[in-house]
Amino acid sequence: MLLRPSLMDDEMDRGYLGRVKRLNGFREKRETTDALRAWDACLRGNVGRVATTELLSHCAAVSLETFSNSHMTLPWRRAITPFHPEIAHGSAEAASIHRISGFRLARDGAYLCPECIAGDHSSAGFSHWRREHQIPGRYLCGRHQMPLRRVENEWAFLEAPVAHLADSVPIAYALMEASCQNPVTKSFNAIGEALMARTAPLPLRSVMRALKRRARALDLQVDGSALRRPLLSDLILDACPTDWLEDVFPAARAKRRGVRHHQLDGVLYLSNAASSVEAYLLASAVLFESPDEAIGAFIAENASDAPPVRRRSKSAPAMKSLREAYVAAEGRYSAVAVRCETSLAIARARLERMGLPNLVRGRAQRDFRNAAVAFYRQGLPLAEAAAIGGVPCADLEALVREAGVALIDVLDLMRNEAALQAA
Numbered sequence: 001m002l003l004r005p006s007l008m009d010d011e012m013d014r015g016y017l018g019r020v021k022r023l024n025g026f027r028e029k030r031e032t033t034d035a036l037r038a039w040d041a042c043l044r045g046n047v048g049r050v051a052t053t054e055l056l057s058h059c060a061a062v063s064l065e066t067f068s069n070s071h072m073t074l075p076w077r078r079a080i081t082p083f084h085p086e087i088a089h090g091s092a093e094a095a096s097i098h099r100i101s102g103f104r105l106a107r108d109g110a111y112l113c114p115e116c117i118a119g120d121h122s123s124a125g126f127s128h129w130r131r132e133h134q135i136p137g138r139y140l141c142g143r144h145q146m147p148l149r150r151v152e153n154e155w156a157f158l159e160a161p162v163a164h165l166a167d168s169v170p171i172a173y174a175l176m177e178a179s180c181q182n183p184v185t186k187s188f189n190a191i192g193e194a195l196m197a198r199t200a201p202l203p204l205r206s207v208m209r210a211l212k213r214r215a216r217a218l219d220l221q222v223d224g225s226a227l228r229r230p231l232l233s234d235l236i237l238d239a240c241p242t243d244w245l246e247d248v249f250p251a252a253r254a255k256r257r258g259v260r261h262h263q264l265d266g267v268l269y270l271s272n273a274a275s276s277v278e279a280y281l282l283a284s285a286v287l288f289e290s291p292d293e294a295i296g297a298f299i300a301e302n303a304s305d306a307p308p309v310r311r312r313s314k315s316a317p318a319m320k321s322l323r324e325a326y327v328a329a330e331g332r333y334s335a336v337a338v339r340c341e342t343s344l345a346i347a348r349a350r351l352e353r354m355g356l357p358n359l360v361r362g363r364a365q366r367d368f369r370n371a372a373v374a375f376y377r378q379g380l381p382l383a384e385a386a387a388i389g390g391v392p393c394a395d396l397e398a399l400v401r402e403a404g405v406a407l408i409d410v411l412d413l414m415r416n417e418a419a420l421q422a423a
């Protein structure tokens, strides 16, 4: 008999394996995976070699799709791929992907938040490792806005996070500062987050085409021939704080100014994946004006590749799905389009008709959401609400007008009615 703990919210796959291990009194990882395999074979018959991540999804009684999309780093690592991008991360066809690379980390070490640990202990009596903390470029806990701590052990997940508080070290202040304040690092995080929310990868060829188009417009070197134009890798080097760049993409340490760096520059011309997903995110963050623009370009390129039937079936998400995605994406149109697997243009058109304006506009530090809360919920005058969000008054006024489409429709109806009666 195997004791099977309930999966916790955002729990990291390796951390869940650790809880199965500890709950059942196993001493090591191998003993735990052997027991999982035996339990699974007994339950489902002899079904051949099953990936550890799939065994864990059975143990947690959730679909492989749920386990992949909410508990693994696979959607980050496989966000852009040349290899079978049509296969969703958690589909039955992804079995070999799970066997080969399902259990890997997205960055070295294990990251924890002391505040989360304290909160978990007071609410549940134990703590768990969160996937959100293990993503490259994340240095603050999203819940507590507190700096994460790092453990130099990729299997620290087998023990409870609290057991590693003493041997964890704080994230360097420079990394946190870079992550929060630099527009390129923020864009890197936002694009990565939006792509990770997808249930399937984006084809590398679509992303490469979008990046190349933008690089050409900026007159950068877009192929592997003799150097004649400025390099994308130099642009990245100039735009990113060095410590941050070398932490999210360690291969950048070998970059020399004016010299081609194949893992960075190759994202524009190597069709079999020049590098890890972080190189594509870095290129996207420096080439495009905003995360929305980058994601919109990728989705548009991808849509132009998709067969007509597939495009038709995904072209009109229901209002309920759009509304839920809008909430989950905190009002960012491009992320809504990704979640609903539709184009940015379609998402924009439908959301505007629903009176749900884009709350993320441009790269500047403007908090339209806070401004809208101050105006609608707290009842502050427009100018005061705009000041709270750091938003130009005219822009907030435009947002308020966009949110008033239902009233506009009714006013038009009244006008038509009045015209009919007068006729």
Ligand SMILES: [Zn+2]
Binding pocket: 113, 114, 115, 116, 117, 141, 142, 143, 144, 145, 146
């Ligand atoms: Zn936290």
